[in-house]
Amino acid sequence: MASSEADSRLSQVVAPALEKIVKNASWRKHSKLAHECKSVLERLTSPQKQQQQSSSAADADPEASIPGPLHDGGTIEYSLAESESILSPLINACGTGFLKIADPAIDCVQKLIAHGYLRGEADPTGATEGKLLARLIESVCKCYDIGDDAIELSVLKALLSAVTSISLRIHGDCLLQIVRTCYDIYLGSKNVVNQTTAKASLIQMLVIVFRRMEADSSTVPIQPIVVAELMEPVERSDADGSMTMFVQGFITKIMQDFDGVLNAGATSKIALGGHDGAFETTTVETTNPTDLLDSTDKDMLDAKYWEISMYKTALEGRKGELADGEVERDDDLEVQIGNKLRRDAFLVFRALCKLSMKTPPKEASADPQLMRGKIVALELLKILLENAGAVFRTSDRFLGAIKQYLCLSLLKNSASSLMIVFQLSCSIFVSLVSRFRAGLKAEIGVFFPMIVLRVLENVAQPNFQQKMIVLRFIEKLCVDSQILVDIFINYDCDVNSSNIFERMVNGLLKTAQGVPPGTATSLMSPQEVTLKLEAMKCLVAVLKSMGDWVNKQLRIPDPSSARKFDVVENSPEIGSLSMVCGNGDEPAEGSDSQSEASTETSDVSSIEQRRAYKLELQEGISLFNRKPKKGIEFLINANKVGDSPEEIAVFLKNASGLNKTLIGDYLGEREDLPLKVMHAYVNSFEFQGMEFDEAIRAFLQGFRLPGEAQKIDRIMEKFAERYCKCNPKVFISADTAYVLAYSVILLNTDAHNHMVKNKMSADDFIRNNRGIDDGKDLPEEYLRSLYARISTNEIKMKEDNFDAHQRHTNSNRILGLDNILNIVVRKRGEDRRMETSDDLIRHMQEQFKEKARKSESVYYAATDVVILRFMVEVCWAPMLAAFSVPLDQSDDEVVIGLCLEGFRCAIHVTAVMSMKTHRDAFVTSLAKFTSLHSPADIKQKNVDAIKVLVAIADEDGNYLQEAWEHILTCVSRFEHLHLLGEGAPPDATFFAFSQNESEKVKPPKSNILPVLKKKGPGRMQYAAAAVLRGSYDSAGIGGNVSGGVTSEQMNSLVSNLNMLEQVGSSEMSRIYARSQKLNSEAIIDFVKALCKVSMEELRSASDPRVFSLTKIVEIAHYNMNRIRLVWSSIWHVLSDFFVTIGCSENLSISIFAMDSLRQLSMKFLEREELANYNFQNEFMKPFVIVMRKSSAVEIRELIIRCVSQMVLSRVNNVKSGWKSMFMVLKICHFLWFQLFSQPLLMMTTKILFFWLLR
Incomplete structure (x- = not known):
């Protein structure tokens, strides 16, 4: 029962709202509502009467005593009946659709939630209490249809309060309904402030849902987002910031109303890394009708819809590709697995993926509102992935959701010509590579070439905006130094994967060099300059990333951190990214350079073997693509392919990178080995139970039929034999299959080649195949069915590279047999709309399957610095070319700065890795660019090169080795x-x-x-x-x-x-x-x-x-104070040097050298030598050797004087040095007739005297 005190507190919230409803209610239309409100008001204002009624009701109906969702915020609860009687007027008021009635009701609901007067779980399919709360939330959501600005804000306030509340639990359908309502307000509101508020509310809700999922608790502290980071370009017209301040206050006020949720006084922000300028949605979009979205579908966010049909939608376009007997899963059961917090996050993530995939029906008109819906869904996904916690990154369930739903979204959006969509797709892919790469090895291996390399390698005819997005994508990847090394190990060193790192560097080089002279290009001159500059930044960022990684692994401090070169403008705050665990058992917190237990650390010997194997295999494939027979011979000798026909056939069938035309040519050869290989190749197919056209499709996927008629004849004859062997009852003889195969291929070309004007009809096809079955006709129904399938579904060869613009075919050639039988090689001028997104999706899904089948499932995390050697081997030559040419030809300060920074980073990496040839190539080039050898030609860029050379000497002196010679020459x-x-x-x-x-x-x-x-x-x-x-x-x-x-x-x-x-x-x-x-x-x-x-x-x-x-x-x-072992090695070098100079023909130089040696000797003799050591003697030996070898009297006299001076001034410190001194005197004795003079005799006498007195 409710107490009087509780009624007083509750009535302060409910009564004013009910009074406003009664006041604004129409006595005709809303008489029942007014009566309900008055009844509740009467009970709230007369607590004693209400208590009596409640007691009598409880005696009459025991269920009336069941606790309800409404309480006073303390220990006293209202019964279910009382709760329903109080909440029903509010629900009905929201449902009236009248502004003045609904507004106080929404405000009252929000206050009930904010004060904690509502508790329990809103569940439309649960108990009575849950249904009541669900009805309440649903009624608030429906108020959006009123279309008033003030109502929209009230609805947003109430819904955000509901999701934030820890007493009122929102899950499942109710959560999705709330998200859908905020989404609709963002799309449908005409008020920019309301749009921004709706978007901010959506993001705040997502932060709450996923933060609770990560913590597995509804009471985890949640802090308000920073609205200024989420502003759209349109919203940034708010020059004075009033709109931003309003929305920020709106969010912060709601969040701070829940003391149990927020830390006391906490105002710090959620890290929304990624709103950094590099990928922000500021691209000016050009509307393209073919990429606009279809009409909004509110049911897309219905939980029931998701749980039943999402899997079917995700597999759209793959109906005929699933294995026989594979049964679609009941996704509803999957969603029930796990706790409610994880289920909520899963449902919301999946809903956003679906909304981001919405595409317009064909011939649909443009609708900017729908495009905004697609964009905001992609933006929300981007934020979720950039802030993903350990559970999201490592859970098998969420990784599966990414593979199943998000990858499909990327497939549909990455090919979009709308820059904002492509930009967001790239940004999402950045997060996948940065934070999920260990669990998405196969997917990244497919998407990287499709999204990044496809655009990067198009130098002559690129889309300028797309290429700028991709270049900034690469810059952002380089911020985390672990990423590029991991990419190299897992793809460039994987036999079944593309050389992603190598292709990326070469693509950057081509972009930095610009469009080749004489090549037609769609770029304007300023655009080309910008692209070249951005590509140069990327190359520098790649080298900087490699340098940072090796510094981390070897614990080398970064001496240039104080003056770090700003390669990536507005660089993103990725912070400490986490390596993803493949099995999802352990969280992957901490530094991004550390991988968890599921990933395997890179064994250098294993990686080196895999890399060497791949390079040799690629060499063999390259040779095959020029001369197939020699290529096969090379691969057999290199033990990459077995020498049996069956093993060669398996290689030709499965290997990537082989030229399909040359495979066909090889299989059609008449020599013994190719013929046996062709038979083994055909025999590897199982055609049992397949329709004839399906068998031809499967057979011709792997190669292109050769142009020579005899080769085709041999191949198709063997195919017909194999088909009849697998299906003995279909045709009377193999001859029938042989003739029909030719007929089917001709029909395929006739139906799908745009150059053929007069198409073959079904009757023509039937007529052409009369009497082919041992003199009899094949059933007409069978031929018509075959005709229909070929006409509607073209037989296509499976391509390694799906990019249509890379296929070159001369459309002016006369149609020969090779052109008629070329299956599906598209002509360059063909209408590219024929390559539908469904074709692309189907092809990429096949790639996923193939990658999953071929590639290693193990994800390698790079840890050994030796791996960097292989990376340098791949990229050093392109880097040197990219930096040397602009440095030589350009005087632009920015370009020169980038080139010099590139040299600086390249020298650091090659020097630390002790790669002598590569290091000297960079150092020598940089030394030449100082132009100190030709001072009349010195420019400002040469002076800058000198500064960089000095900095390199300071920072990397420990690793320069022989390269010091170039630097010291420049100093000289x-x-x-x-x-x-x-x-x-x-x-x-x-x-x-x-x-x-x-x-x-x-x-x-x-x-x-x-x-x-x-x-x-x-x-x-x-x-x-x-x-x-x-x-x-x-x-x-x-x-x-x-x-x-x-x-x-x-x-x-x-x-x-x-x-x-x-x-x-x-x-x-x-x-x-x-x-x-x-x-x-x-x-x-x-x-x-x-x-x-x-x-x-x-x-x-x-x-x-x-x-x-x-x-x-x-x-x-x-350096004289170094340990004796080191100083001994130094003096060994210096001793030989002084001897050489001391014996020079240039007497002035020799004298100067001996005097310099004297100074060093005097300094060295200050150090006391311990007994039984011989280092003084070694130090003095150059005097002895020069004394013996030099023919100059002046030098010998000088040596005697030097020795005398050392004895006179350092006699007490001379120990083992006496040996060398007496050797000098001995030589002097033999040469006495040359040196006889009174001064020298006196000096010799003094030396002997001091030795006797020592």
Whole structure:
């Protein structure tokens, strides 16, 4: 029973609404409703009287005491009878269709829900309580038909409250009815604010349904969405944001009314990743009548309809393709499996898939409202998939729903010419690849070529908007570094799958290079430029993704994160995507780079074997497609195909990529092996119980009949024999089947070839086949039936590639036998409308079946970095071409920036993977683009290349190995030009061999900067040498100068030297200072490269330079504190270098080298050497060797002086070094007649004296 206090609380909600209803009710039309309202008002305002009536009613009828759905929000409940008496007036008021009566009733229902006064499950097929609540919800939904703006908002408010409520449970039919009503308001409302509110309410409902399903709880906290992220282009005309603020307030107010649902004060948003600009619905659409939707069908959202007929609809167009005996499942039983929360999510997802598949009847007129319905369904699916939780991603049931319903939706929408539909289809596919790829291996293998590669590989005649969408699709994929590696392993390394990654990279390269010259194109010049730029961004994003992945696997920090290149504008916030579990048992939370238990980690040896097997198989297939006999021979020798005719026949029947025409030619050969293969091929078919035309269809699916009559004769003769053997009672002899087969093929061509004007009639067909059955006629009914089936259903060859525009047939050729018998190869000019969407769907479904049959079910998750080597092998050449050509030919800042970033990423990947050839190819190309070897030609892009080269040295120094030589050569050349610009005297002033005046280049009379006119021998000669230098591979910086230098060349050099100041020599110097941060292996590579560069500098007789030699001393000093094992390896390189330079013919250079060695030795002797170590001796050996090999007295004297100085200043630290010192003295003794002098004798005496006193 209800208490007085409860009535007081309830009456505050119900009474005002009933009073308004009574006030606005017509005394004629609504007299009964007014009477009901007054009765309830009287009972609510007179609680004592109501209590007496309730007591007497309970005594008279025990069922009156059954608790009802209405309560006071506390412990007191109303009986079922009382609840019905109070709610009935509200239900009837909503059903009147009058605005002033329905509005207070809807408002009252919303308040009852929001205050928690209604509880229980609304179920139209359940108990009385559930039916009452279902009637209440249904009455509110029907109020939408009134068509008033205010009513629409009230209905939306009440329905969103109902779905949000935790006391009133909405499931099944009621939930779908609510979704349908919001959907209809979005489509039917004329008020933009109401449309936006309806869409936002729909999204909020979906968030609630799927969040509860993931948590398996109705009380999980739900937070309001952010409406600003959902705005349509039309809605964005709301410049002041008032509409957005209104809708946001509408949603937030309803959500915050449910304290039990929301966290206290929580206002954060649901992550709706994907509203990022890359795929947002901003494309200007051009209306195409053939792609508009049919009329709205409210029954599409009826739960009963779904549970009975959805499966049949999903299999539309496949009636004749199901295996014999396969019985359609009762989908109603499937829906009952699982709890109600999962069932709700399943039903809603399936309903949205169906709505997104709606297509107009043929010859239907355009209806923009219906198109909006299709679009919003796709948008809702996109949001669901982008925010899918672990249950949705891993449950077998939901993965099955995606395969059965969503894939069919993609099939129908991905071929649409409406850009907004294609855009949303791509966005949905992005989510499938990003988050569901482990469970959809076969499906992605089919959809990726159909949606992405089909558009990407069309360079000359693409749809500009479609291609832009696809390019941004690829950019978005690259954000998650795991995706591309997984794609490569699971498709490019799968024998039965297309090389998706390789084709994608090659397609991007072709797009980046633009339309080939002389090729007709539908693109305008600005469009082509935009596509080339976007393709370049994608190539950079691919390399960046590969680099990020290898960094994660090897735990390499990203040094460029602070200055990350913005490759993908408005990059989507994918966050930490989850790898999908194939079996659905474990949730796949966490990083996207981690896969769960159901996926198998990639075994490198296995992947390498599979990749090698596929490459060799593809080589054999490629050879077969040129020369079939040699191809078969190659495959047999490579153990890819057995040598028996049966095994070869199986290969020809099942292998992908074989040219169908050449298969027919091979099968028609008269040689022994091809003939046996043809017999085995035909014998592999089972025609038992098949109609004759069905047998021909099955037989001719795998190859095209050859053009030579004798080959056709052999094949069809064997076919007739096989058919009669499988069906011995159909024809008297095989001759009948043989003749009829020819007749059927001719009929097929006659009926379906547009070039044949006078079509064969049924009577003509019967007449042509008289007396073929051993002199008798075949039954007329049989021939007419055969004629009808062939005329209506063309015999088609099964194509590997369904793209009609890729088939090239010369329509001007005279119809020969090969053209008559070419089954279904469409002519290029044929009306493409003949390729209906049903044909496409049927073909793709066959692809799904074939992929499921052939492909491995195991999904491999990439974990070993060695796999990246195979990816680099595939993509490095296209990448190098894509970046080198624009960098050489273009001066556009954006293009140059992308190319340089591409080089930077490519060098990082190849260097980390120790791929020497590929790394050096990129480094050498980038070094050439610095143009430091030809400074007169330097432009701003060359300066930018220098900056990138310096950054690479800083970031990837540990992995550059031999490539350091190219970088240090550029640093040396830069320093040379820098000194030249400052007017400093060149090293050759002090170190060059003397030259005759006639050999020097006379400075031209030109108006150049005074900095190059300063006094000093040879200044203009070296400037001229810098101007004339033009080969990157030329040794050093200087060189012999031949020919004069014009004033224009010199002025250009001066200008470019000023441009080089953007880099600054300090940045170059830091490369050497940072050498102490290189790891143990890298520092040795660095020292070796520096020594090679220094040797090149010193080799020039006319322009020797000691820049790198001085840097050797510096880096030796910087790295002297490394562990002795590493320092020993470094000194082994330096020791050989100093010996070589110390014995140089250029005395000045040798002296400089020995003095540099002295400085190092003095520094090294500061370190104390432990007993029994021999490193000092090793360090001093270059002095001994040079002392022995050099013929210059000056060098020998210098060595004696150096040794003397070391003894005098470091005698207490010298230990094992005494060995080398005495070796020097010993050599000096043998050469005494050359070195005899009083100073040297005194130094020798001092050395001996200090040794005796040590």
